[in-house]
Amino acid sequence: MIHAKLAKAIQAYNEELIELRRKFHSEPELSFEEFKTTAFVCEYLENLGISYRKTKPTGVIATIEGGNPGKTVALRADMDALTVEQLNKDLPYASKEEGKMHACGHDAHTAMLLIAAKALNEIKEELPGNVRLIFQPAEEIAAGAKAMVSQGAMDGVDNVFGIHIWSQMPTGTVSCTPGPSFASADLFTVTFKGKGGHGAIPHDCIDAAVVASSFVMNVQSVVSRTIDPQQPAVLTVGKMVVGTRFNVIAENAVIEGTVRCFDPTVKDHIEQQLRNYAEQVAAIYGATAEVEYTYGTVAVINDEESAKLVQKTAAEAFGAEVIYHEKPTMGAEDFSEYMMKAPGSFALVGSGNPEKDTQWAHHHGKFNIDEDALATGAELYAQYAWAYLNE
Template sequence: MINQKIKEAIEQYSEELTAIRRKLHSEPELSWEEYETTAFVSDYLTALGIEHRKTEPTGVIAEIKGGKPGETVALRADMDALPVEELNVDLPYASKELGKMHACGHDAHTAMLLIAAKTLNEIKEELRGNVRLIFQPAEETAMGAKAMVEQGAVSGVDNVFGIHIWSQMPSKKVSCSPGPSFASADIFTVTFKGRGGHGAMPQDCIDASIIASSFVMNVQSVVSRTIDPQQPAVVTIGKMDVGTRFNVIAENAVIEGTVRCFDAETRDHIEKQLQVYAENVASIYGGTAKVDYFRGTQAVINGEESAKLVQKVTAAAFGEDAVYDEKPTMGGEDFSFYLDEVPGSFTLVGSGNPEKDTQWAHHHGKFNVDEDALATGAELYAQYAWAYLNK
């Protein structure tokens, strides 16, 4: 099930793994701006003699060709950081870029996949097939994976596997269950138009702020009263922009929000109901509504065969107690675009450790990674590829 050479190599390269992660953490780049990260990955692969090509505008696709015929398995890591201010100012490897931070663990993912690549390259003659390496930009904008697919990331691939460091799980635990893992993540904007005027003369106006407020209060009943309670769904209003001055009745109001769910029919239903609610609420008050709905990531649905293989590999490599059952999250992940093309699974590797202050939520300014979990992720990448190709 596992390869002992992989285990020994990961242990041997553990210090390098940590050093790479720290370098990347201190030099964060936002989505579609990962030029230096792309160059670093390319240079590292070049030094290893691994064939690769850069994608546009950023990103890298590489391939380790095995010494024996077989299938091709893809391993994916994302590379982009977030527009978040680092609050871990005492760390020697804290972000050097004001207002930018690896607050989601993508620095760890890239480092883990590079060391996994180095390890797999050393045993490539023993591989029954090929290993595709995908270093992906722009996961945080939900656009990077789709762009990589369009540029051939999974062309000729038989299976795809990804890892996400997860601070909400105990460090070094591994969770990968068949079925839903991450929710679909959509964005919507509702623009209401009324008729503005003087705040002392409401009878001559149509108040867009009242229309928008009514919509916010009523739209939650889409989930609570029109959807099967056994189908999880979230409608969140995250932003409202209305009004210009204390004594002016607002003519326009703009609301932005997100929709999360696992089921395709539920997703379609919510999109339609947002339109219905917006138009009818606006009509009550004499205004109008326009809804713009952007479909972001699909739901990440782990394939049963792949997920069970992850569980077997985890138990064999790290012990039965390393297998963890984390509930699905309503968070979004554009790894779904790969799973739309080929079978595979997406795995969480725990990095939460209160003793090291690494239990902070993803996207928080104090987010950090228990670096002891890096070796778990790197080895899991490599052992999964080995086990899949030799299944």
């Protein structure tokens, strides 16, 4: 199942792989602003002779056409950075853009897929099918995958595979467990309207601060008391804006938060309970409530057959000891948009190494990766494509 030429090529290109990752890390671009990254990817693919097309406003879809007819497998890497200030500025490849940073590993994903593409392109005459390459923008705002799918990224694709560098796992380990992997992520906004007035005359007012505070304190019981404890769910209030001045009773309060879970029926239940709690809490105080609930990403649920193929491929490529079983995370990933079009799986490749100070959580200002993990990710991309097409 493992192609020896792919393994040898990845090893030969390891220095270039690290250089690519460092280039992307030092030049971070935010969601739908990845113009330089897109241009670089296009130039790189053109030099390899791989056909591609740019998507709007950013992103690239490319295809390596095999020498023999067969299925089409898609490999996806995201490219966008975050509005995070880099704290480990002593790195020789630290971000050159103040307030912007690759704090999630997307720089690594893009570099790994480029090198995987280079290796696969060298054996394209042996491929029984095609490899679709998806360089996606705007994962961090959960909009990029939808944009890529709408522009044909999954047209004719039979299976899709993605990788995420994971600092919470030891360097070089690989986790791809069948079933739930990343949770769905929805957003909600609750606006309470009371009756403002002087801080010294509360009996003539309806204090929106009190209403909002009561809601925040009580709404957690939606998860703790109305959902089966064996069903994972998170309801987080992340922002509350209320009041304008110390001696003015607030008339309005706006609360923003997120809902995470794996089961669509649980999501529907939480949404309805959010509306009930907001309306009933407001009614207690004589205020009014308006709830806006926005559906975000769908949960990433690994297809069993695809996930087992990832495990088998990783074990054969790197040894059975690399297989790791990471628990599902309540974090979100818009990779699920591709899996709505074709079966597939999403793997985690460990990059955490305290000796190299790469154990920091994703989205932290000190986030970094153990670059020994890059070759593992690049080869896993390439070997999975080969393995799937040869099933």
